[in-house]
Amino acid sequence: MDFYSLLIQLLNAVQYGLLLFLVASGLTLIFGIMGIINLAHGSFYMIGAYLAFSLASLTGSLLWAVLLGTVLAVALGLFLEWALFSRFYRREHLEQVLLTYGLILVFEELRSLILGNDVHGVAVPAALSASIPLTDTLSYPVYRLFMSGVCLVLAGGLYLLIQRTRVGMMIRAGSSNREMVQSLGLNINLVYRLVFALGVALAALAGMIAAPASSVYPGMGTQVLIICFVVVVIGGIGSVWGALLAALLIGLVDTFGKVFLPSISGLLVYLLMAVILLWRPEGLVKRT
Amino acid sequence: MTRPHLTLRRILGAAAALLLLPAAAARADQPKIKVGLMLPYSGTYTSLGVNITNGFKLAIAEHGGKLGGREIEYFTVDDESDPAKAPDNANKLIKRDKVDVLVGTVHSGVALAMAKMAKDTGTLLIVPNAGAGDITGPLCAPNIFRTSFTMWQSGYAMGKEALREGKKTAVTFTWKYAAGQESVDAFKEAFEAGGGKVLKMMALPFPQVEFQSYLTEIAALKPDMVYSFFSGGGAVKYVKDYAAAGLKAHIPLYGPGFLTDGTLEGQGEAAQGILTTLHYGDGLDNPKDKAFRAAYLKAYGSEPDVFSVQGYDSGQLLAAGVEAVKGDISRRKALIAAMEHAKLDSPRGPLTLSRSHNPVNNIYLRKVEGKENKVIGVASPALADPGRGCKM
Numbered sequence: 001m002d003f004y005s006l007l008i009q010l011l012n013a014v015q016y017g018l019l020l021f022l023v024a025s026g027l028t029l030i031f032g033i034m035g036i037i038n039l040a041h042g043s044f045y046m047i048g049a050y051l052a053f054s055l056a057s058l059t060g061s062l063l064w065a066v067l068l069g070t071v072l073a074v075a076l077g078l079f080l081e082w083a084l085f086s087r088f089y090r091r092e093h094l095e096q097v098l099l100t101y102g103l104i105l106v107f108e109e110l111r112s113l114i115l116g117n118d119v120h121g122v123a124v125p126a127a128l129s130a131s132i133p134l135t136d137t138l139s140y141p142v143y144r145l146f147m148s149g150v151c152l153v154l155a156g157g158l159y160l161l162i163q164r165t166r167v168g169m170m171i172r173a174g175s176s177n178r179e180m181v182q183s184l185g186l187n188i189n190l191v192y193r194l195v196f197a198l199g200v201a202l203a204a205l206a207g208m209i210a211a212p213a214s215s216v217y218p219g220m221g222t223q224v225l226i227i228c229f230v231v232v233v234i235g236g237i238g239s240v241w242g243a244l245l246a247a248l249l250i251g252l253v254d255t256f257g258k259v260f261l262p263s264i265s266g267l268l269v270y271l272l273m274a275v276i277l278l279w280r281p282e283g284l285v286k287r288t
Numbered sequence: 289m290t291r292p293h294l295t296l297r298r299i300l301g302a303a304a305a306l307l308l309l310p311a312a313a314a315r316a317d318q319p320k321i322k323v324g325l326m327l328p329y330s331g332t333y334t335s336l337g338v339n340i341t342n343g344f345k346l347a348i349a350e351h352g353g354k355l356g357g358r359e360i361e362y363f364t365v366d367d368e369s370d371p372a373k374a375p376d377n378a379n380k381l382i383k384r385d386k387v388d389v390l391v392g393t394v395h396s397g398v399a400l401a402m403a404k405m406a407k408d409t410g411t412l413l414i415v416p417n418a419g420a421g422d423i424t425g426p427l428c429a430p431n432i433f434r435t436s437f438t439m440w441q442s443g444y445a446m447g448k449e450a451l452r453e454g455k456k457t458a459v460t461f462t463w464k465y466a467a468g469q470e471s472v473d474a475f476k477e478a479f480e481a482g483g484g485k486v487l488k489m490m491a492l493p494f495p496q497v498e499f500q501s502y503l504t505e506i507a508a509l510k511p512d513m514v515y516s517f518f519s520g521g522g523a524v525k526y527v528k529d530y531a532a533a534g535l536k537a538h539i540p541l542y543g544p545g546f547l548t549d550g551t552l553e554g555q556g557e558a559a560q561g562i563l564t565t566l567h568y569g570d571g572l573d574n575p576k577d578k579a580f581r582a583a584y585l586k587a588y589g590s591e592p593d594v595f596s597v598q599g600y601d602s603g604q605l606l607a608a609g610v611e612a613v614k615g616d617i618s619r620r621k622a623l624i625a626a627m628e629h630a631k632l633d634s635p636r637g638p639l640t641l642s643r644s645h646n647p648v649n650n651i652y653l654r655k656v657e658g659k660e661n662k663v664i665g666v667a668s669p670a671l672a673d674p675g676r677g678c679k680m
Contacts, residue, residue: 002508005504005505005507005508008504009501009504012500012501012504013501015500016498016500117332117334117335118335118553118554119520119521119524119551119553119554120553120554121524121528121553121554121555121556123556131532131533131534133534135507135508136538137507137510137534137535137538137539138503138504138507138508138533138534138535139533139534140533140534141532141533143532144500144532213528213529213532214497214525215521215524215525215528215554216554217520217521217524217554218331218332218521219332219521220521223495223496223497254498254501255500255501256501258492258501258502259501259505262490262491265492265493266464266492266493266496
């Protein structure tokens with residue numbers, strides 16, 4: 001393999017890693033800060049993609065679909081936290097798993113009833129539909145670069161929100177000691193509700209952004225869920241920064257595994273997880 | 289004297305008794321033939337299961353709902369496309385309902401389990417879709433029939449077609465599972481036998497859809513063509529990614545029909561012009577297909593697809609056997625012989641069965657035009673699967 005192909009593969013790896021990060025960041029927030037094992041996170045990704053599809057065909061513009069869809073996703077997150085999840089913080093993890101697994105079934109069935117089981121495509125907006133030629137046979141779709149850009153911007157935004165704002169301070173405090181935050185007179189329930197809505201919105205946003213590149217199909221949520229858990233575990237539970245590192249690492253290992261070790265490429269990501277957990281049982285970034 | 293009140297209940301009762309009369313008469317005559325439909329009625333393959341069922345019932349309806357003078361009674365089980373549940377599900381039909389014929393299914397893993405059961409119990413089995421070579425290979429048996437295809441057939445036909453188009457080098461790319469492997473192996477067999485060279489055979493784990501690094505690899509290898517098997521959601525993403533990577537203009541993409549069947553809505557512009565091979569397609573200009581499409585549309589209000597055709601031919605095949613023995617299905621040898629030698633007038637064109645009970649039919653060359661897989665020629669006329677491993 002020549003140097004040029006290697007560079008392109010590197011670009012593929014980073015781009016895949018960034019998209020993984022976008023989905024996994026919401027999972028790690030909910031998992032780490034609220035202690036909820038949310039198996040339904042993949043469903044939020046799926047809901048986002050289907051929202052993009054139906055809203056884009058309704059409004060005729062992906063931008064409007066993403067804006068509207070994000071608002072809807074936040075509303076869904078607020079509602080679910082109020083109706084269901086707020087009652088599960090002090091329960092066993094097994095009960096949370098049962099609740100969120102049930103939600104997967106409910107969401108999949110609703111999707112099937114409302115929109116059917118067909119595979120749909122979402123058109124890439126005209127402004128982003130071009131491709132940049134890299135070699136005489138290969139070009140790189142602008143939309144993929146745009147996706148990476150959006151992921152980077154969101155990663156930066158998340159960092160600022162959590163590390164540099166008052167709300168972020170409350171989130172961090174709430175994750176380490178819920179009772180203390182309450183006794184200081186802060187409304188921890190509101191903080192949790194906001195974090196959950198944020199998590200749902202991030203997953204849905206990832207689904208909406210990915211929809212034009214990956215198409216929209218039944219079962220897309222469960223596929224993404226497993227790899228997201230790997231990201232969260234490798235990165236260190238609850239750490240957004242760790243999730244970014246882990247997602248990029250997985251992107252690299254997966255992409256170059258497929259190129260250099262095609263026969264075992266499916267295993268490599270899990271091998272990576274095993275090695276990292278042996279080396280650092282708490283994941284790459286330890287919670288403080 | 290009391291006159292009986294003519295209440296609604298009595299009227300209904302009388303009506304019900306009247307309705308039951310013909311059925312009772314038929315029962316007195318000869319018992320119904322029990323057909324067990326084991327197909328996916330939930331999950332990703334739901335529409336396939338429904339279309340196969342519709343096609344099958346249409347064929348039976350065209351015989352007046354009776355075969356050899358006997359009525360047909362249906363038993364259905366949703367196989368959920370889950371191989372782990374397959375033995376249990378097949379047992380429900382074979383042992384509990386005591387069906388005479390088992391029809392199913394879509395998923396190859398489930399169908400293989402059904403074939404094993406059929407081989408053990410001797411129940412007549414008609415496979416209306418699953419393309420695993422083993423079913424009419426090592427697992428073949430006198431009572432196991434298939435009306436669909438093997439992955440080998442479309443792959444082999446495309447290997448020959450690629451040579452005719454002057455292609456010298458190819459890369460194959462598929463999911464790492466039986467169906468994909470059988471398809472690309474058959475392509476390679478035909479392509480290399482005619483002097484072509486497969487530069488690299490790439491495969492990614494099922495059902496992953498992150499194709500980008502493989503597409504970069506293809507661009508670096510610069511083959512004359514790419515042969516790929518993907519289906520459903522994976523096929524939509526693959527065809528779109530292939531076009532978006534700019535490969536489509538330089539390195540044409542070929543595949544078995546599954547690459548573009550039932551997926552064109554999602555693939556849109558990216559699929560236009562792709563050539564595929566399959567035993568059915570749009571715009572087949574034969575009277576049987578036209579009649580079938582019209583009848584199907586009238587009965588179900590939707591256009592038939594290749595799965596409807598396979599279901600329909602399963603019904604036709606059963607009819608050919610049962611009619612030949614005049615409904616006496618205990619004459620097993622004669623029943624099976626009649627099915628083996630059946631010459632069916634299928635919407636796909638003439639259809640006979642090979643020695644291993646797999647369809648022998650034309651494999652068509654199809655080109656994606658708009659939302660259709662237009663038939664533009666015959667890639668391999670009356671192509672029979674070699675049935676490797678079948679001792680019968």
